[in-house]
Amino acid sequence: MTENLKSEVVILGIETSCDETSAAVLLNGTDLRSHVISSQITTHQKYGGVVPEIASREHSLHFQPVVQQALDEAGLTFGDLSAIAVTYGPGLVGSLLVGVSGAKAMAYGAGVPLIGINHLEAHIYANFLEHRDLEFPLLALLVSGGHSHLILFEAHGQYKVLGRTRDDAAGEALDKVARTLGLAYPGGPQIQRVAQEGDAQAYAFPRAMLEPDSLDFSFSGMKSAVLNTLNSARMRGETLSVPDIAASFQQAVVDVLVRKALMALERTDVKTLLLAGGVAANKLLRETLDQSLSVRGVRLVYPSPIYCTDNGAMIATAGYYHYLEGDFAPWTLNAVPGLNLT
Numbered sequence: 001m002t003e004n005l006k007s008e009v010v011i012l013g014i015e016t017s018c019d020e021t022s023a024a025v026l027l028n029g030t031d032l033r034s035h036v037i038s039s040q041i042t043t044h045q046k047y048g049g050v051v052p053e054i055a056s057r058e059h060s061l062h063f064q065p066v067v068q069q070a071l072d073e074a075g076l077t078f079g080d081l082s083a084i085a086v087t088y089g090p091g092l093v094g095s096l097l098v099g100v101s102g103a104k105a106m107a108y109g110a111g112v113p114l115i116g117i118n119h120l121e122a123h124i125y126a127n128f129l130e131h132r133d134l135e136f137p138l139l140a141l142l143v144s145g146g147h148s149h150l151i152l153f154e155a156h157g158q159y160k161v162l163g164r165t166r167d168d169a170a171g172e173a174l175d176k177v178a179r180t181l182g183l184a185y186p187g188g189p190q191i192q193r194v195a196q197e198g199d200a201q202a203y204a205f206p207r208a209m210l211e212p213d214s215l216d217f218s219f220s221g222m223k224s225a226v227l228n229t230l231n232s233a234r235m236r237g238e239t240l241s242v243p244d245i246a247a248s249f250q251q252a253v254v255d256v257l258v259r260k261a262l263m264a265l266e267r268t269d270v271k272t273l274l275l276a277g278g279v280a281a282n283k284l285l286r287e288t289l290d291q292s293l294s295v296r297g298v299r300l301v302y303p304s305p306i307y308c309t310d311n312g313a314m315i316a317t318a319g320y321y322h323y324l325e326g327d328f329a330p331w332t333l334n335a336v337p338g339l340n341l342t
Contacts, residue, residue: 010076012084012106013283013316014067015121016099017091019043021062023070023080024312030132030322031075035313037306038062045185049175056094063102070312073246075124081192083328085115087122089339090146096335104331112302115319116329119310120341121159123276125321126303126314134301139270141261143285144277145171145188148217148257148266150172151341153274156321163215170253171279173219177226177249181242191246192282198243200251203229207256215264222252254285258292265298275302278309282292 006026008335015022019040025033040058044050071077086103089096100116107114124140138153148165168176171188178187183194205225226249233240261273273293279285280302293300307313322328 008082009263009282009320010080010082011115011316011319011323012067012070012081013117013312013314013319014084014086014099014103015119015122015310015312015315016059016063016089016095017089018095018310019055019058019312021059021066022310022312022315023067024316025070025074025076026313026316026320028138029094029317030129032129032313032316033076033200034070036066036070036309036315037311038066041186048179048185050092050156052092052177053095055092056098059095059098063098065105078106078112081110081112083107083113083115083319083323084110085117085315085322087119087315088116088329089336090119091335091337093335093337096307096337099184100333100335104165104333108331113323113328114331114333115322115327116333117315117318117322118237118339118341120149121315122318123212124151124153124274125318126138126276126307126311127274127301129307129313131301134272134274137270138272138274139261139264139268140274141257142276143170143257143279144185145169145175148219149278149341150215150260152264152270157325157327159342162268163217164261165219166210167218168223170217170257171218171277173223174250174279176223177246180227180230181245183246188282191250192284194243195247195284198241198245198247200247202241203248204245205229205248205252207252207259209256209259215260217256217260219253219256222249222256250282250284250329254282254288257285258288261289262292262296265293265296271297272299272301275300276308281305281308
């Protein structure tokens with residue numbers, strides 16, 4: 001071994017579920033030795049969204065160099081690894097297959113265990129990388145481009161989904177509205193940027209709460225309300241304020257997320273809320289939750305922005321806890337694009 005790591009747990013985490021090729025080396029669950037991300041944002045911007053075939057091809061081109069760079073920056077080799085953890089779902093099937101196939105080959109060749117990681121689980125575990133004092137039970141609000149979940153996290157590996165999106169996820173709705181407003185991909189950060197110059201009270205977009213006792217989400221109708229407002233204005237020859245539309249819609253989405261999270265906290269009596277997923281980087285969401293939870297004596301925890309989007313560090317972190325439980329994947333591990341958390 002390149003250094004005395006025989007008593008240490010060294011995890012190589014690999015993420016290729018969508019349009020980021022990422023790898024990270026994590027020592028003992030908290031010491032991040034390296035973290036490499038190869039983003040495809042500029043490649044897909046011209047299309048206004050991720051093109052699956054192109055994403056798969058880009059992963060194939062960058063997978064090996066990204067993994068090698070992660071090992072080099074950590075000053076380690078495959079012989080130093082305890083295990084290799086990889087996302088196997090949910091995500092784009094072609095992208096997932098690149099990561100799973102590569103990880104299986106590397107783990108087999110290195111003679112180390114393979115760990116299959118649920119992408120949703122990994123987003124939650126991103127919080128454990130920077131916050132080492134978390135105590136169960138925890139409530140997680142997972143908000144990304146493809147998912148909006150409220151999850152009761154009772155112990156490592158023990159999850160109960162309390163609510164999920166019934167149609168569009170929050171991030172997906174933000175992306176679609178941004179595209180309609182002529183903003184660049186990815187839309188969520190662009191909505192946040194433009195909204196800073198807008199009036200969040202300019203348009204009274206609906207807040208879809210569904211049934212009174214439901215913790216599920218629905219953002220499709222809210223998105224449609226924005227599109228109808230824009231189309232009606234164009235038919236009348238009116239010009240609407242893009243910043244006002246962006247600010248009003250962002251506020252509507254945040255209001256729903258916060259209200260549902262508060263409902264879940266009241267039912268579970270949990271005292272710590274974990275924010276996770278790409279939309280967890282949204283400044284308005286963080287600030288609104290912080291204000292709402294502080295008066296209730298509930299702690300709000302969220303990762304740094306770089307760990308909110310897809311990344312290898314969160315895969316390695318989740319992999320570390322699977323390793324401790326001896327939860328290894330068979331060599332028949334395959335991509336599961338529609339994988340659920342429970």
